[in-house]
Amino acid sequence: MLKTDNLQYAYQNGNPLHFPDIQCGTGEHWLLLGQSGCGKTTLLHLLGGLLTPKEGSVSIGDTALNALSSSALDKFRGKKIGIIFQVPHFVRSLTVGENMALAQQLAGMPIDHQRIQKLLDRLVIGHKLDSKTSDLSQGERQRAAIARALINQPEVILADEPTSALDDKNTDEVIMLLEDTASEVNATLLVVTHDNRLRDHFTKQIQLAVGSRQ
Amino acid sequence: MNLFKLSWKNLLHKPLNLTLTLILFALGVGLISLLLNMNHQIEENFNKNLAGIDLVLGAKGSPLQLILCSMYHVDNPTGNINISKAKAFLNPKHPLIKESVPLSLGDSYRNYRIVGTTYDILEMYDAQLAEGDLWANNMEVTIGATVAHALHIHTGDTFKSSHGLVEGIEEHEHDFRVVGILQPTGSVIDQLILCNTQSIWDSHERQSAEVGEQLAEGSDGGNDHSGHDHSHDKVAPASYDSLTLRKLAEADRLELMNQTDKDITAILLKYNSRTNIQSLNMGRNINENTELMAASPPIEVARLQTNLGGGTKVLTQLAGVIVFVSGLSIFISLFSSLRDRKYELALMRVMGGTPATLFWVILLEGLILAVMGYVLGIALSHLGMTVLANFMEDSYRYSFSGLQFLTAEGWLFFGALAVGFVAALVPALQARRTDISETLGKG
Numbered sequence: 001m002l003k004t005d006n007l008q009y010a011y012q013n014g015n016p017l018h019f020p021d022i023q024c025g026t027g028e029h030w031l032l033l034g035q036s037g038c039g040k041t042t043l044l045h046l047l048g049g050l051l052t053p054k055e056g057s058v059s060i061g062d063t064a065l066n067a068l069s070s071s072a073l074d075k076f077r078g079k080k081i082g083i084i085f086q087v088p089h090f091v092r093s094l095t096v097g098e099n100m101a102l103a104q105q106l107a108g109m110p111i112d113h114q115r116i117q118k119l120l121d122r123l124v125i126g127h128k129l130d131s132k133t134s135d136l137s138q139g140e141r142q143r144a145a146i147a148r149a150l151i152n153q154p155e156v157i158l159a160d161e162p163t164s165a166l167d168d169k170n171t172d173e174v175i176m177l178l179e180d181t182a183s184e185v186n187a188t189l190l191v192v193t194h195d196n197r198l199r200d201h202f203t204k205q206i207q208l209a210v211g212s213r214q
Numbered sequence: 215m216n217l218f219k220l221s222w223k224n225l226l227h228k229p230l231n232l233t234l235t236l237i238l239f240a241l242g243v244g245l246i247s248l249l250l251n252m253n254h255q256i257e258e259n260f261n262k263n264l265a266g267i268d269l270v271l272g273a274k275g276s277p278l279q280l281i282l283c284s285m286y287h288v289d290n291p292t293g294n295i296n297i298s299k300a301k302a303f304l305n306p307k308h309p310l311i312k313e314s315v316p317l318s319l320g321d322s323y324r325n326y327r328i329v330g331t332t333y334d335i336l337e338m339y340d341a342q343l344a345e346g347d348l349w350a351n352n353m354e355v356t357i358g359a360t361v362a363h364a365l366h367i368h369t370g371d372t373f374k375s376s377h378g379l380v381e382g383i384e385e386h387e388h389d390f391r392v393v394g395i396l397q398p399t400g401s402v403i404d405q406l407i408l409c410n411t412q413s414i415w416d417s418h419e420r421q422s423a424e425v426g427e428q429l430a431e432g433s434d435g436g437n438d439h440s441g442h443d444h445s446h447d448k449v450a451p452a453s454y455d456s457l458t459l460r461k462l463a464e465a466d467r468l469e470l471m472n473q474t475d476k477d478i479t480a481i482l483l484k485y486n487s488r489t490n491i492q493s494l495n496m497g498r499n500i501n502e503n504t505e506l507m508a509a510s511p512p513i514e515v516a517r518l519q520t521n522l523g524g525g526t527k528v529l530t531q532l533a534g535v536i537v538f539v540s541g542l543s544i545f546i547s548l549f550s551s552l553r554d555r556k557y558e559l560a561l562m563r564v565m566g567g568t569p570a571t572l573f574w575v576i577l578l579e580g581l582i583l584a585v586m587g588y589v590l591g592i593a594l595s596h597l598g599m600t601v602l603a604n605f606m607e608d609s610y611r612y613s614f615s616g617l618q619f620l621t622a623e624g625w626l627f628f629g630a631l632a633v634g635f636v637a638a639l640v641p642a643l644q645a646r647r648t649d650i651s652e653t654l655g656k657g
Contacts, residue, residue: 089561103566
């Protein structure tokens with residue numbers, strides 16, 4: 001489902017980064033561990049099509065991301081890839097529900113209020129539908145971010161340090177909800193983290209060595 | 215959740231910014247629209263009241279004052295002229311003159327001027343009777359539509375006039391009686407109270423007689439105008455066709471010509487031919503060779519409009535500056551909001567938005583501001599016109615309206631859109647270029 005082949009990226013004025021080949025099957029949950037500064041976020045952005053690799057390719061399903069035009073890639077990302085960031089951000093002028101609706105609309109999907117409500121209920125923040133995102137607690141915000149990543153039933157969910165800002169209790173809750181809801185839509189889940197608290201949750205793990213940076 | 219709604223919510227998210235920008239924009243648009251409307255309606259009023267009058271005769275003084283006084287009824291008279299001096303211009307047989315309307319001013323009723331004149335004034339302003347009759351006897355008046363409406367006067371009512379052209383100086387004893395009301399014409403005649411010249415003389419003579427009476431007690435002041443034997447049993451003309459009225463007016467003028475010891479205020483003239491060289495020289499000849507002053511309405515009005523035009527120009531430039539500043543304020547508020555919203559914009563790309571989506575969200579914010587500002591500005595200016603209308607009608611005899619919309623205001627709409635577009639363009643392009651990976655990487 002998610003496959004990389006000889007992936008390389010180079011920042012301006014920086015040495016090129018080489019990443020190990022990754023292959024995740026449909027519905028599998030993977031943990032990608034690595035220390036700070038080993039290029040975890042860069043890899044996640046490459047996988048999500050937010051960056052264009054210097055060498056190599058990323059494929060999701062049968063689609064090679066670098067074969068898509070810029071706007072086709074944007075639409076593909078909106079529909080097929082859900083991304084959760086370290087710090088959850090939202091469009092501040094909109095409510096939680098409106099943020100979900102915007103995610104559906106920007107991906108070119110019809111707005112489905114029933115699905116929005118159900119998903120928020122599933123993540124135990126159904127009562128926050130009409131709240132401004134700034135009124136949510138840290139844990140609630142991360143759950144809302146999960147809801148937004150899942151709203152279009154993506155094939156791949158990428159999570160960048162989703163628990164780094166959460167305490168132990170919230171970390172357990174959030175990661176379980178993330179795994180459960182990913183399973184419910186049979187999405188491939190890849191969590192990128194340096195948070196060792198998550199090790200026990202995942203059987204499939206990749207270690208990103210500092211050595212990958214040359 | 216379409217882009218329009220998103221832009222709108224983004225604007226609402228910063229209510230203070232929104233209010234400030236809107237107020238600025240509305241002020242600029244409103245001021246421009248107000249100036250356009252005022253210019254247009256003043257010009258319209260001036261032109262309507264020109265009424266084809268070629269020359270105004272009066273006492274020597276300021277020609278503009280004479281025009282303002284006797285055609286627009288806003289200024290005071292330059293003085294009076296003795297009929298013996300003006301006789302020739304009242305003569306129906308004058309070879310160059312087609313119409314000649316004598317005016318006698320000096321009295322008013324609750325700020326509306328009482329004008330002693332002849333029936334010719336009706337034709338000059340295209341006035342028709344709405345109800346009742348035209349004045350026929352002394353102290354009978356026919357009133358303009360605005361007077362009737364504003365003062366709630368009906369046919370058959372009587373009133374006491376005040377001496378002078380503003381209210382409340384001193385009241386004359388004698389009653390005027392309203393015998394008819396004119397249809398609205400949109401010109402200055404709507405605001406006049408019309409009677410024959412004799413009525414003005416009578417009421418003034420009575421007054422001086424009354425003063426005399428107080429000095430010499432016991433004298434009977436009732437019959438003091440016995441010097442003039444006017445038929446007190448005149449009836450209103452049987453038919454109001456223009457030929458009949460013309461004949462009656464000519465008879466009036468002939469009668470006036472004999473009253474060589476009396477004064478009138480002004481004479482409105484229309485030439486037989488405007489291209490005749492003698493007509494063209496008539497004004498100058500009068501000014502050089504007689505004790506009268508001749509003023510040409512088109513020249514004086516053009517001069518006035520040029521003078522007013524200077525002020526309007528400054529105001530228009532001021533309005534332009536306000537619009538520019540409001541455009542700048544749209545630009546600044548959008549541009550500074552970009553810094554705050556960088557992450558949101560990148561996020562929208564992650565959710566499937568294209569660079570064009572981001573461009574439109576920002577551009578729409580500028581356009582929405584412009585449209586709202588425009589609507590608010592137009593509403594303000596027409597509200598202002600309505601308020602001004604009441605004021606102007608009272609003090610300048612102008613019929614203004616807040617409900618008249620100009621084509622130029624349609625163009626103003628596109629101008630406003632253009633300002634909104636230009637102000638939002640650079641921020642929108644900036645938003646389009648948002649580097650998502652870099653922005654999101656910074657968290």
